[in-house]
Amino acid sequence: MPASVRGLIAAAVAAGVPAGLIYAAATLTLASPLLFQAEAFEMGGAVDHGAARALWTVIGSVALATAMALILTPVLHASGAPTLRQGGAVAALGFVGLILIPGVLMAPVPPGVAHHASVAVRQGNWLAAGIGFVLFCVLASMVCRPLWRRRDVRLVTLALAALAMAALGVLYWNGGLDIGGTPDGPVPEALVARFRHVVSVCNVLLFAALALLMPLALRRLAR
Amino acid sequence: MTPSAVSRTLSVAARRALPLMIPALLGLALLGVVGFAPYPAVHDALHDIRHAAGFPCH
Numbered sequence: 001m002p003a004s005v006r007g008l009i010a011a012a013v014a015a016g017v018p019a020g021l022i023y024a025a026a027t028l029t030l031a032s033p034l035l036f037q038a039e040a041f042e043m044g045g046a047v048d049h050g051a052a053r054a055l056w057t058v059i060g061s062v063a064l065a066t067a068m069a070l071i072l073t074p075v076l077h078a079s080g081a082p083t084l085r086q087g088g089a090v091a092a093l094g095f096v097g098l099i100l101i102p103g104v105l106m107a108p109v110p111p112g113v114a115h116h117a118s119v120a121v122r123q124g125n126w127l128a129a130g131i132g133f134v135l136f137c138v139l140a141s142m143v144c145r146p147l148w149r150r151r152d153v154r155l156v157t158l159a160l161a162a163l164a165m166a167a168l169g170v171l172y173w174n175g176g177l178d179i180g181g182t183p184d185g186p187v188p189e190a191l192v193a194r195f196r197h198v199v200s201v202c203n204v205l206l207f208a209a210l211a212l213l214m215p216l217a218l219r220r221l222a223r
Numbered sequence: 224m225t226p227s228a229v230s231r232t233l234s235v236a237a238r239r240a241l242p243l244m245i246p247a248l249l250g251l252a253l254l255g256v257v258g259f260a261p262y263p264a265v266h267d268a269l270h271d272i273r274h275a276a277g278f279p280c281h
Contacts, residue, residue, distance in 0.1 A: 008246045031275045053271065060272030064257045070250025074243035098254075099277060108277035111270075115279075122279035123259055199275045 003077055007221055012073040014217040016066030019209035024061035026202040028054055034195045035110050041187045042112030065206055068094055073214055082218035084211070091211035092165070097133040099203045100168050102126045107176040110195040112187040117179075125179060172200065 032054070039047040076082055076090040106115075106122055115122060147153040171177065175196065183192070257269055258278040266273075266280075273280045 003242055005242045005245045008242060009249065012246055012250070027272065027275045032271060035271055035274060056268040057271045060257060060269040063253060063269075064272055064276055067250045067253035067257060070246045070253065072250075074247050078243055103277045106277070106279060108274065110274060111280075119279050119281055126258075126279055195274075199277065202275055203277070 008073055008077060008218075009070070011214070011217040011221040012069040013066055014221055015073065015210060015213035016069030017062055019069065019206055019213055020062030020065030021058070022209045023065050023202060023206040024058040026205045027061055027199075028057060030198045031195065031202055032057065034191060034198055038110030038112045038187045038191055038195065041191070042185070044186075065210065068098065068206070069210055069214060071098075072210065073218060076214050077218060082215040084215050087215035088211040091207045091214065093137065094210070095203065095207040096165060096168065097130060097137070099200075099207070100165070100172055101133050102129045103200070104168050104171045104176045105129050105179050107172065107178065107183075107196055108199050109183050109192055110187060113183045113185045113192060115183050173197065 032049075036047060036049055072090050072094045075093070076087060079086050079090065102125075105125055109115075117125075144153070144157055173196075175193070256265065258273060258276065260266070260269075270280065
């Protein structure tokens with residue numbers, strides 16, 4: 001099923017905007033209060049957080065979700081059938097590559113938590129993790145494709161993938177590997193851990209929304 | 224396979240890949256702005272979402 005560039009972009013935007021609004025609602029209700037608490041520790045007092053800040057969070061959420069949808073929609077289209085199952089698999093792949101692996105290497109932290117490594121170094125690590133994951137996926141699909149028709153190979157591969165994902169999830173939930181150096185600062189450890197748990201819920205929500213919306217949008221718009 | 228058949232195969236592959244590459248590159252560019260753009264105004268505007276999505280912020 002060939003698709004036009006315009007159709008794919010329209011499908012990605014149609015999936016990304018509502019997913020972004022869901023992500024914004026989750027971030028504003030769950031993560032932002034913790035962010036403000038952390039900033040109060042950082043500044044040593046209450047911080048101003050007006051409506052403009054919330055509006056930028058909504059704009060940023062929609063932009064981020066649209067970016068994710070633009071990256072993942074062509075992958076879903078290339079996979080052949082834009083079913084909900086395929087959508088779930090592609091969204092899970094996106095979650096692992098864009099959130100879980102970078103988060104295991106450098107756990108998400110609220111403001112007021114300092115790292116020993118500079119921002120540029122940590123951004124480089126994030127990009128390297130993403131590129132490494134994409135290369136791994138390409139290699140794995142090349143190796144698995146000839147054998148994918150065999151049911152036993154399929155089951156073993158899926159079981160290994162589920163085990164790897166569970167291991168990464170446990171690592172992420174417990175603070176990850178912190179390759180940028182152990183973070184420290186005036187923010188209490190309990191608040192940092194709660195922030196990490198809450199943003200992981202928000203990010204799972206974002207990719208769950210994308211898993212549902214991308215196949216629907218692709219079927220309607222990418223022709 | 225003759226050279227002309229190879230070039231025909233490559234051209235078909237490129238024609239199929241291009242519609243998939245353009246949205247993905249657009250998405251990567253947008254992801255770069257949201258997550259990595261170093262300009263202070265962009266950083267301040269997207270600060271909360273960078274922390275929430277786990278991008279290295281400051």
